[in-house]
Amino acid sequence: MNNDFTESTYRSLMNFTLELYQLEDMRKVLSLIVEKTVQLMNADRCTLYLFDKKTDELVSEFYHGAPKKKIRVPLGDTSIAGYCGIHKKIININDVYGDITKTYKGLKFNKIFDEINQYETKSILCIPLLDSKDRLLGVISMLNSLSASGFSKKDESLLKTISHHAVISVSRLQRQELSTIFSEQEQKRFTGSQELFIIFFDIIDYTRLSESQGDEKIKKIIQAWEEDHIRLINDYGGIYVKSAGDEIMSLFGFDPTFIEQPPDTDSFNLQFDKNLTLDEIIRVKNSISNHTNLKLFIPQFTHWLDSKKGTLDKNTLNKAKRFKRSLWAQNVIKFMYMAQKNMNKLNNFFFENNILTQEKLHRVFMKGGAEFGPVIVGFDFYGRIDVIGDIVNVAARITDKGNKYTIGASIVEQPLLIGPNLNNLLPKKGFVNKTKNYLRLKGKEKPIYIYSIDSIDSLENRSFIPSSSFLCHKKFVLKQINGLDKVEQTTLPFNYASYKIENNDKYLVDHSKRVAINSLHIIDLLNKMTPDRQSITPDQKKTITITALLHDIGRHSLNDQVKAYIDPTKSIRAINEEEKEVFSRLTSSFGNSILESITQLRPFAHYVKCCGLHYNGYYQYQSYADNPSKENLPVESRIVTVANAIDSILSDAPFKEKLDIENLIDIFKTDIKQPKGQAQVQKFDPAILSVVIEYYQQVLLSGSNIVLK
Numbered sequence: 001m002n003n004d005f006t007e008s009t010y011r012s013l014m015n016f017t018l019e020l021y022q023l024e025d026m027r028k029v030l031s032l033i034v035e036k037t038v039q040l041m042n043a044d045r046c047t048l049y050l051f052d053k054k055t056d057e058l059v060s061e062f063y064h065g066a067p068k069k070k071i072r073v074p075l076g077d078t079s080i081a082g083y084c085g086i087h088k089k090i091i092n093i094n095d096v097y098g099d100i101t102k103t104y105k106g107l108k109f110n111k112i113f114d115e116i117n118q119y120e121t122k123s124i125l126c127i128p129l130l131d132s133k134d135r136l137l138g139v140i141s142m143l144n145s146l147s148a149s150g151f152s153k154k155d156e157s158l159l160k161t162i163s164h165h166a167v168i169s170v171s172r173l174q175r176q177e178l179s180t181i182f183s184e185q186e187q188k189r190f191t192g193s194q195e196l197f198i199i200f201f202d203i204i205d206y207t208r209l210s211e212s213q214g215d216e217k218i219k220k221i222i223q224a225w226e227e228d229h230i231r232l233i234n235d236y237g238g239i240y241v242k243s244a245g246d247e248i249m250s251l252f253g254f255d256p257t258f259i260e261q262p263p264d265t266d267s268f269n270l271q272f273d274k275n276l277t278l279d280e281i282i283r284v285k286n287s288i289s290n291h292t293n294l295k296l297f298i299p300q301f302t303h304w305l306d307s308k309k310g311t312l313d314k315n316t317l318n319k320a321k322r323f324k325r326s327l328w329a330q331n332v333i334k335f336m337y338m339a340q341k342n343m344n345k346l347n348n349f350f351f352e353n354n355i356l357t358q359e360k361l362h363r364v365f366m367k368g369g370a371e372f373g374p375v376i377v378g379f380d381f382y383g384r385i386d387v388i389g390d391i392v393n394v395a396a397r398i399t400d401k402g403n404k405y406t407i408g409a410s411i412v413e414q415p416l417l418i419g420p421n422l423n424n425l426l427p428k429k430g431f432v433n434k435t436k437n438y439l440r441l442k443g444k445e446k447p448i449y450i451y452s453i454d455s456i457d458s459l460e461n462r463s464f465i466p467s468s469s470f471l472c473h474k475k476f477v478l479k480q481i482n483g484l485d486k487v488e489q490t491t492l493p494f495n496y497a498s499y500k501i502e503n504n505d506k507y508l509v510d511h512s513k514r515v516a517i518n519s520l521h522i523i524d525l526l527n528k529m530t531p532d533r534q535s536i537t538p539d540q541k542k543t544i545t546i547t548a549l550l551h552d553i554g555r556h557s558l559n560d561q562v563k564a565y566i567d568p569t570k571s572i573r574a575i576n577e578e579e580k581e582v583f584s585r586l587t588s589s590f591g592n593s594i595l596e597s598i599t600q601l602r603p604f605a606h607y608v609k610c611c612g613l614h615y616n617g618y619y620q621y622q623s624y625a626d627n628p629s630k631e632n633l634p635v636e637s638r639i640v641t642v643a644n645a646i647d648s649i650l651s652d653a654p655f656k657e658k659l660d661i662e663n664l665i666d667i668f669k670t671d672i673k674q675p676k677g678q679a680q681v682q683k684f685d686p687a688i689l690s691v692v693i694e695y696y697q698q699v700l701l702s703g704s705n706i707v708l709k
Helices: 007-022 026-041 080-087 112-117 153-177 184-190 206-213 215-235 278-286 297-308 314-352 390-400 420-425 467-484 498-504 511-529 538-550 553-557 562-566 577-596 599-611 635-649 661-672 686-702
Strands: 043-052 057-064 072-074 091-093 124-130 136-145 192-203 239-244 247-252 366-379 385-388 416-418 432-439 448-456
Touching: 007 026, 007 153, 026 043, 026 136, 026 153, 043 080, 057 080, 072 080, 080 091, 080 124, 080 136, 124 153, 136 153, 192 206, 192 215, 192 314, 192 385, 192 390, 206 215, 215 239, 215 247, 215 314, 239 385, 247 314, 247 390, 278 297, 278 314, 297 314, 314 366, 314 416, 314 420, 314 448, 366 390, 366 420, 390 416, 420 448, 448 498, 467 511, 467 538, 498 511, 498 538, 498 553, 511 538, 511 635, 511 686, 538 599, 538 635, 553 577, 577 599, 599 635, 635 661, 635 686, 661 686
Parallel strands: 366 416
Antiparallel strands: 043 057, 043 136, 057 072, 091 124, 124 136, 192 247, 192 366, 239 247, 366 385, 416 448, 432 448
């Protein structure tokens, strides 16, 4: 028993918390908090404010002993609750009309509430409700202790205990309130049969994780994931339906015309007026990154379609409707992709904060499944949506199979699985790489085909190359790929086409193609600054492009034991620099051996090998005697090495977020200034880096580094 509390208070508190956690409806939970807090604190009134992030105000949602009228209080020094919230500290005042600024600098008591309610406030005790990350959720305000001396230190201690349970309840409430609440008019419009996208996500091997970590840790993990996942659902235009243990269900595809008005500004530089043709809209959509959230594009197109329904011929109208479904389908895939990416972020947070400790054993994996089709829509008492139907069951069962498939040799994440209806709505080319799987579902007479989404195509301009140049370079790279695809390999059981193997990895997809395009851009920059007699020749240009396309062949062909260096169960963050160098040299040498065995690719073997070698320092060591000096490294390899670094810096990876141009410039400047010596290794050609740095400094000055995300 807490020594600060009497036995009766302790028992009352225990009974209160027991009753609190048995309630399912969160509004009843918070009503119970204010009712019981007044009794436990022996006070006259209690108000529970929730923090409204949009307006920076405290909103009185629950109160005891006060008029049933919602009050909004701004954060700041003009009210005691606002002061408590902005400073995140307990406020205990026995005489609010006295000189309170001595104890709480700048605080003013706003007596207007007393005047409006014909009430006299004497003493007040306020406590902020803060989550585990010290973020403000709300404030509990106690008015007029029934004790003549006001609220005591024991009262403060008791209110701290109560606030701890209130924080848990408020957190749950806010996650619940992230779901869309529909008005009665909207419910009437949407109730009944609809065709929607149903998505499930849940934790793989939840039981094992729960048993190994215990209830307290697993509660933190599920709570953090649930909150993050529900916000992501809303960010991508979906609707949160429900959570059940380690499973979250959401839906996409509701016509957003009636849910939210289209934005005033056009984020896609496209005016959706009546004169715009469907083909023009489709061309603009095709120029948008495959990773861009379409939440704003979809309502804009929906309004355009509504305005044109009476003027479009039957074929065009049907094409527009199919296009709209395709937009939703693509955004579902983008949402699912981001959901897994966010789980990686959460894993990193769990390990950094010792919520989880052993990456090899405790890393949290998540599986997702989705399908499209007819469902029956209904609503609960509070206006929250629910759906039933066979498609819901199919989506749930597809999700359940998520840990049965793998993405190539990668175990960084589990695949995203979708049903045949959703698959038919996706673009046939240029959007996703997927694998077809034959699946028998319980309750289905015939097996169905499901598809694992291995990656989203990413051959896009991440490096801020001028658009015309990027398209020209892309065309040249694809031409070289057409030639490489005709190469026959018969000697070794290794696939030389690393640019194809990458399609099975959501983070590496199209990496080698982008490196090739970056290399061609660097050639442009060098040729502009170099006399014609020293320019990169057309033959060198072709060699550089093919070297870039093949530079990761050794890495992709190594066996699983060697690949442990990049296995998430042995984090790359835990490998020291020397181990990374050894790994780089190993993969480059192995790639060299593979290419040497293929007659048509033998001319590129040495260049690929040199891409994994660094100059200065290391060639002095006997064990690295084969490492050439920087003067003897071919310029082709030096260009590809820098191009590879550019794409790596500006792209996401499982254990890092992509960096920006400022970071890229700083990294390259640091390498140029790297002191020579055995302990320090200069990785890139300073002459090439200088040209690249100058280009990206100009990009920053021009402001052309702003991209849609």
